[in-house]
Every structure is written in structure tokens, then in C-alpha cells.
Amino acid sequence: EKDKYIAPSAERGWNDPPQFSYNLQNARGQQKGHLTRRAAPPTSSGNTSTTTVNLKTPPTIPLSSNPLAPPPCSLAPPPRLQAGPPTTTTPPVQPGSQEEEGGGDQTQCEPDVEVVLSSLNRALATCRQSVKDQVCNDVEKRLLLLDDSWRAGKLSLPVRRRMEALSLELRAGHWDSANEIHRSLMVDHVTEVSQWMVGVKRLIAETRNLNPELLEQLQDTSVTDQDSDLLQG
């Protein structure tokens, strides 16, 4: 998904840093810090140490026609510190309350609440055969909340999209992926999802622990429905 960066909320604390999405934070590798060098004071002896750098004298810039403007594009932009390609994130230049989906995503359909909820409810129904009633009822309560919130238009597009993805992963038995998506939703959109997400989390946990026969049963019915969805879609 493209939404790697969450625009800052309208009310930020004083000097509050920008908010990074769950996926972006976890994507970090074993990068060495780039910004670790220091300049040596002019009076110190010896410039061969790797921690010292001499200040360069600036070359003359071509005069631009407008003395008040920055150098025009004919001057190549300065080389970047990082060797890799430019990052895909954008800085908090324009605070907005919603993420924007890229224009290229127009071809994706709006997630269907019916399909998503029916996947989840099917999993729940299978769980009822071996999991305690109390737990199943608690999960059901929350799935209803999810349903209501969705239909009432209270869930933002990224949340709907990710719930769709989660339900697909659950259907396919990809428990870890489903869990990752649940975590990313809790981290990035806690206000929208906290009331019901723990029910989805529990559903994933209980479903993955179902005995193989029940799981098979669940996956068989999922496959049948998938076919019928394709026929209709």
C-alpha cells in the first residue's frame, strides 16, 4: 500500500515530530547513521582524520536574471547525502486530516463491507464449534460495532482498504499477515478502530488455533464463496 506516511493531525504539540506509519517504521534496515561527522576547528593540526572535513570555498554561481530568486535549474541540484534513491515519503509541508490515495489507485474498487464482514462472520461461526461462548459473543459484539461504524461512514478509506486486505489474508489462512495488518491498523488508526479491533485480533488468534478439520471446513466454504464473488464481480 502506498500510504506509508500519515499527515500530522491538525492539533500537534509544540515541536511535535511528524508521525510515521507502522509499515514505514518497521521497514528500517540496519542503516548506519549518515549524520555523524564533525568539522575540525580551523586551529587544529592535521586534516587526515576521518572525523574532520574542511569547509569548501563556494564556486561562483551563474548570475540569474532575477537577483532575488534562487539559482535556476540550469545549475544542477546538489548531490544528496544518501547514496540510495530518493525516499517515497513526503514532508509535513501541508497538514491535512486525511491521507490521499495515489491517483493510480482509481482502478481499485471500494471495499465491500458485506464481503469483508461475511468472511469474518464465517470464521466466527466456525470458531463457535470449539471456542467458549463468552469469547465468541464478545467477538460478535465487536464485529457488529465494526459493521455499524463502516455503514455509518465513520471509517476512513485506508481503514476500509486494510480491513479488506485483512479479511482476505484471514480467508487464505495467512495468520501472520493478518496479524500484521491488525497491528498496523491499531498503530496508525487507533481512534477509529480501538473499539472493535481487539475482537478481530481475537478472531485471528482463535481461528488459527482451530483443529485442522474445522479449518479445512472453513477454507472450503471460503473457496466456494470466492468463486461466486468472482462470478458476480
Added chain:
Amino acid sequence: MSTYQEFIQQNEDRDGVRFSWNLWPSSRLEATRLVVPVSCLFTPLKERPDLPPVQYEPVLCSRANCKAVLNPLCQVDFRAKIWACNFCFQRNPFPPSYAGISEANQPAELMPQFSTIEYIVQRGTPAPLIFLYVVDTCLEEEDLQALKESLQMSLSLLPPNALVGLITFGRMVQVHELSCEGIAKSYVFRGTKDLSAKQIQEMLGLSKPMASGQQAFCRYDHVPHVHPALENDPLFLQPVHRVDMNLTDLLGELQRDPWPVPQGKRPLRSTGVALSVAVGLLEGTFPNTGARVMLFIGGPPTQGPGMVVGDELKTPIRSWHDIQKDNARHLKKATKYYEALANRSAVNGHSIDIYACALDQTGLLEMKCLSNLTGGHIVMGDSFNTSLFKQTFQRVFSKDYNGDFRMAFGGVLEVKTSRELKVCGAIGPCVSLNAKGSSVSENEMGVGGTSQWKVCSLNPSTTLGLYFEVVNQHNAPVPQGGRGAVQFVTQYQHSNTQRRIRVTTIARNWADAQSQIQHIESSFDQEAAAVLMARLGVFRAESEEGPDVLRWLDRQLIRLCQKFGQFNKDDPTSFKLSESLSLYPQFMFHMRRSPFLQVFNNSPDESSYYRHHFVRQDLTQSLIMIQPILYSYSFYGPPEPVLLDSSSILPDRILLMDTFFQLVIFHGETIAQWRKAGYQEMAEYENFKQLLQAPLDDAQEILQTRFPMPRYVDTEHGGSQARFLLSKVNPSQTHNNLYAWGQETGAPILTDDVSLQVFMDHLKKLAVSSSA
């Protein structure tokens, strides 16, 4: 000398060690003349993705008062299957399982590239991780809502088998039972009365706690266990997977403390009793198991034991000025109270985090020992409803390349030395285990009088400063084999609940200081030395008066310059320092001006916060704190580091400053004008847009990874927030270039307002003076 730089870097990469000196003076007298003690920064759990742990127990020397671990420095007789301990020279037979070893088939722990090696030891049942949330409900509605959401979010980040518990407090303290069915019960304590651990455990209906004798464990005998009474005890600590739905609801339903707060008053906050109950609860159920108490507070303790300020708003919370005038009523008593709790917690291996979000102080000065002694975090913010808090808190649960938490518990560090060295002490987030022995020096530096310390909670960047003393007598021959050795043995509980032992064994050559002083000098690691001396300074500052610490720091610097400077007597202009020391005076200059030693620009809480982070970070981060990094961005070339000096502030540059606690992006006057005029939006000035973007991209890696998350300041020439930059840079250019000396009598003090140039001039004068 590039050889030593490479050597230093390789050793840090492999062993997580940076020594102040990499050639050791062979006598006590010569070592003291070097001014900076033989000492090292050591990161016990440095991330080593290339180091797979081995699945067997370490082999130990059989001598009862040695027990060093088999390591690459040991001499081995492969034929006779015997090894000689390099610390005590005892000859030990290999265990039967080593029968197959030979020159060509050596166990990993003998190979030089495994100078650092990690063992997984199978012992007893793995104990679950425990997280006990202690939550202040005297918060503004918005803040409380944000905190509740963060806590709910954290439940998704905890491993399913972790145990979790909840205590809320305001005027009263409530311990919540976590059940998966029926009505939620809670046990209420009055916030004004302190209770003993026994009373708390009785009132909570806990079974008889473990015998108190099982506290400081001796090496390799410790067996962690899940308390068998878990099934029968009231349900205060339960596995996440069982109670997550109910706990999520419980958190969602938390209300602000119901007791009304009259006009002109602070809310009654019983932090002291809340912590006492938390510590007592854990003590009574899971002593000697990894646990984190996570305290969330929105203001200072105002009632009961450990109160920091009264509830009258017209009485402000103590400032440094008040403390200096001995006008801080509650300070001593509160500090003592929290120190007692901290020590109890440390003995049990439980760490305490403090997440303090408020616009005013919250009492970190009194409570800091809770985290400093146990290795817990202190996070300080303005409100729980900020991305700084939310993301910093998320990062507590960050995972490494294996998908495991970066936190470790129950760390015990033991240091062994060859007999020419003794251990003077450690500075970092630890407590002494009072382990006496032949390698313990009588001279204490930091937490001394021991060769073992407990670090209840640690992560891959936790770094301790360790200080040594050379004990060889002057003119005694350089020891046989020519090398001194130190072994660091760290036992700990990994976040995946395995018990592990990491062993690092290092050696350095002895050198006769009289004939080889130049070699010793070239082995000096000025970066490590600066941080190690700075930690000593901060340690002193916590117990002594401010000006004395500055005097001490200055005196050490002058002595070092006198010893190693090249100069003609009484001729300051002739003074030169070799490359291995050239940056050291600058580090000391910045250290003197730093918030770690200059307290009057900050509140006592802020000073405590800065110092807390300073004495536990690795070398690179510590140096950033001492002397912030400054990079300059322009059209003229790639971004480059520039002097932390007012002369680096130019109209056509963008500056990025990293102080560790803040990231400041400062736009020079011309850049700011261009930005305001909107040139970055025009296609022909795409390069200007890229220039504006460059520092943001470079800052991103820091923002994404640093713990705690720094404040982020985007400012420009003339902006009010420019003061962050202006206060840090060396004021080499001011309207007034006349500076007065400090007092001429007594030890010289270099005044605080001087520029680096003036500081260096004075330093040189003092170093070359024959009357010094």
C-alpha cells in the same frame, strides 16, 4: 593514525567496547599521570546479526574464586585436552563433550573472531514477560483519551503469552482484577498511607510470596519459574491472549479521577502509594522474573508518601534556585522514598519506566532513581496527545531483525580482569551486587566496591562506563605475555524468554610509559575518553555542587594538555596537540556548556531527564549530546558537517542540527525569503524544492529510529525557535569580544560565556605556564 582508528572501530563493531587507552601503561603511577583513567564504554547486548548464539553451556575455570569463561586468550593443549585460564593460570581439563576437539576442529569460543560469543542456556521453565501499567487518571479529558488509546494499542504489540496488569490512581489507588467474564473487581487503597510489602500482599489476597533469600542470584544457579500459584491468585496479572478484550474495554471505560479539584488547587495524585502497590504486587507474585512497571503520569505527586509538592497551586514546584537555597521542602524525603522502592525493585529484577507528559514538572528529580537504578525508560513530553509520546511509546515495543523485542531483562554483568588491573566501578543504569573479590579496587569511580552489577532492563544500545585501575608497581617488569585482559560476562533473559549468557573477552598490550609514551598517546581514543570523563562529571554533579564539577573537569583537561601538549614553556602560541587528542578540548568545551552540567537554564526535571539519557547511550549518541552535529545544505555541493559555530549560520544555507533531544532545521535568511515567495512551487526552480527537501530526508532516518523520539523544530532566521540553534553554537561572533576571567584565586575557572577560541587561548596559557 589510521591503524588505531581502524583497530578501534573493529573492536567496537565486534565486541561493543571502546577503551580510553588501547595501549595500557604498565604501572599504577604512570597510569595516574595519564589523567584519563583506563576505562571503557561497554554495550553488553550490542546488536550482532552475524553472531548466532551457541546452544551449550559455557566452560568455566574450575578455580572457585575465578570461574572465568573459556575464551580465545586461553592456552590450549589439544592433545591432553587441557586448557589454561588466562586470568588465574589454573589448568583445567575440558569436559567430556569436548573430547573431539583438535587444532583443526576448535570450538567457537576459542576462535579469535568469537571474542564475543553468546550462549543459550536451558534451565528451568521459561518465564513470561510481565507488563504492569500504572496509570494516573488526573489528566485532562483529551490527554486521558489519547493515553487510553495508546495503552489499547500497546496490547496489540505485546506477545500473546505476556502477562499484563493494570493499576489506576488519583486520590485513591485501584488494583484491577482482569477476568474474562463477569463483573470487573478492583481493590482500592488509600493514597495517603504507605503500606509494607507484606500488608499489600495480604490485602491483595496473594499466596505466600517466595522466600526472600532468592534475590541476588549467584552465577548460573538461578532458576526462573512461573509461580505455581498463578492459577489460585486473584487475577491481577493475566496473559494478554486471555484478557485482551476485557482489558481493552476496561481501558476504554477509564474515567478521569472523580474527586473534584477546587479552584487554585492541584489534583490529589497518590503516585507514591501507587508505585508501592505495584512493586509489592510484583514482589509477591514474580520475584526474579523480567517485568516492567510502566508508570504514566500527567503531573507531580501531591499527596501521600513520595509527594513532591502540595496541592496549592500558589506553591510552585521546586526549581534549581529553590534547591540551592535549601528551600525544597519535600525533596529529601521524597527522594529517599523512591530510592527505597527503586532498590527493592532492582533486587527483584523488575524495571520501572516513567512516561511523564505535562506542561509543568512532574517530579522526575525525585523519581529518576526508579528508572536509573532499574534500567527503565524516562520519557518526557508535553501531553499524551502528541506524536512524540505516541511514537516513542510504540518504539518501546520495537522488534529486531528476528522479530523479537529489543528489550532484555534481569541482566547481571560481571567483570573479570587479569591481575594487573582492578575494577573501580561502573556508571550507567545499574545497581551494585556487592560482589567482593581480588579484582575489586578500593578506589571507587561511579558504582564501585563490586565486580558485579545488575541491569534489570536493557536493550541493544544500553552502554555502561567501566573504570579500571592499574595496580602494578612502578618499575615492576612488564607482565609476561605483554597483555592485560578483561572479560565481561552478561547473563540475561532474552525477550523470547530464553536465558542467555554473552561473554566478551578483550586484551590490550602493556607498554612502559617512560619509553613508549608516544605509542600510548597514539592509542588514545579521544571520543571514548570524552564520554567517559563526561560520565564521571555527571556522576559527580549528582552528588556535588555544580561549580566544583566544572573546576574538576577543567583541572583534568589542563593536566592532560600539560602532559601531552607539545609546547615551549610559557609560550602559548607554540602549543600543539597531536591528532589523537586534537578534538578532545573541544568536546570538553561543549560539555561544560551542556545541559548535563549547566542546570540553571533548565528545570530540575529537565536536567534529570537529560542526564538519565546521557549515562546510558552508546558512544555515537553520547557524543551527539555533548557536541551536537551540524550539517549545512546549499547549492554549492553535497551536505557537509560544519563547525558548531555562529559563523556557520549563513543566509543561503539550510542547517540541520541534531542534539539528540532535538532536530532543528534552520533556514538562512535568503532561503527563508525564497521559501516565503514560493519558488519551490515553480517548475524552473525544482532544484530549490530539492534543496528544501534534502535535510528533511536526512532527518528522517533519525526520526524513524531514535528512542526517545526527538522534538522537531522547523525554523528560520528571525524565528522564535531559532533560539534552539543559537544557544548551542559557539558564540564566536558577538558585539562584545571582551571576556572577563573567573576568579584568579584558587583553581582556575574558565568562564562559561567564552567562545571556543577564547577558551582554547586560556587553556593554552594555563597548560604552558611554568607556575601551574
